[in-house]
Amino acid sequence: MSKRMWYDSFIRSIIKFIGNFAEGAEISTSRYREYMENTEKNILLAESDIQEKVKELGKRISKDYEGRELLVVGILKGALIFMADLVRNISLPLTLDFMAVSSYGASTTSSGVVRILRDLEQDIYGKDVLIVEDIIDTGLTLNYLLANLKSRQPRTLKICSLLDKPTKRVVEVSPDYLGFEIPDLFVIGYGLDYAEQYRQLPYIAVLEE
Numbered sequence: 001m002s003k004r005m006w007y008d009s010f011i012r013s014i015i016k017f018i019g020n021f022a023e024g025a026e027i028s029t030s031r032y033r034e035y036m037e038n039t040e041k042n043i044l045l046a047e048s049d050i051q052e053k054v055k056e057l058g059k060r061i062s063k064d065y066e067g068r069e070l071l072v073v074g075i076l077k078g079a080l081i082f083m084a085d086l087v088r089n090i091s092l093p094l095t096l097d098f099m100a101v102s103s104y105g106a107s108t109t110s111s112g113v114v115r116i117l118r119d120l121e122q123d124i125y126g127k128d129v130l131i132v133e134d135i136i137d138t139g140l141t142l143n144y145l146l147a148n149l150k151s152r153q154p155r156t157l158k159i160c161s162l163l164d165k166p167t168k169r170v171v172e173v174s175p176d177y178l179g180f181e182i183p184d185l186f187v188i189g190y191g192l193d194y195a196e197q198y199r200q201l202p203y204i205a206v207l208e209e
């Protein structure tokens with residue numbers, strides 16, 4: 001191969017490579033658009049409604065705990081986004097910690113089995129602890145967490161949940177602070193997932209099955 005031919009083939013390979021890359025980006029952008037459009041059809045709670053409620057909850061919590069210091073415990077992964085917005089609306093000194101518990105996996109019904117996947121880093125003895133949850137459904141997860149955390153003797157232990165689906169409750173448990181009560185629908189977005197997808201939606205939508 002002459003020097004010139006080698007040079008032409010080299011340039012063609014580069015153009016082909018850039019072309020493939022651009023095509024890939026186009027595909028992923030259109031897939032994302034389709035993904036968002038499908039969920040936008042089923043919006044249950046708009047971003048503005050959620051943000052307004054989060055502000056209101058932050059104000060109430062700041063007032064109720066005035067003069068105290070809070071330890072906010074987020075239940076991963078569902079509460080992550082709600083918690084991030086909530087704490088930015090709480091005007092108190094506070095620290096954060098996280099627990100991860102097993103969820104439904106790729107199913108939309110509760111297995112009733114609760115397993116701690118990640119425990120707290122901090123000792124909660126004598127502290128004002130606020131658990132932040134995404135949603136209470138059967139109540140099994142929270143019931144287990146409450147019993148577990150109470151045994152560590154915090155000064156106070158309260159629950160703040162963004163959503164509540166009271167119709168499917170199996171055990172008696174209710175949040176001290178609640179965003180919205182919703183009907184028995186499987187919802188996604190604002191931290192809530194289906195098979196680990198949709199957590200980044202800024203609104204809450206009903207999953208189409």
Ligand code: IMP
Pocket residue numbers: 078103104110133134135136137138139140141142185186187188192193194
């Ligand atoms: P519970 O133990 O039945 O109260 O379920 C609590 C957990 O189940 C929540 O923290 C969620 O992770 C998950 N979950 C329950 N309902 C939904 C839903 O509608 N969408 C997404 N996750 C849900």
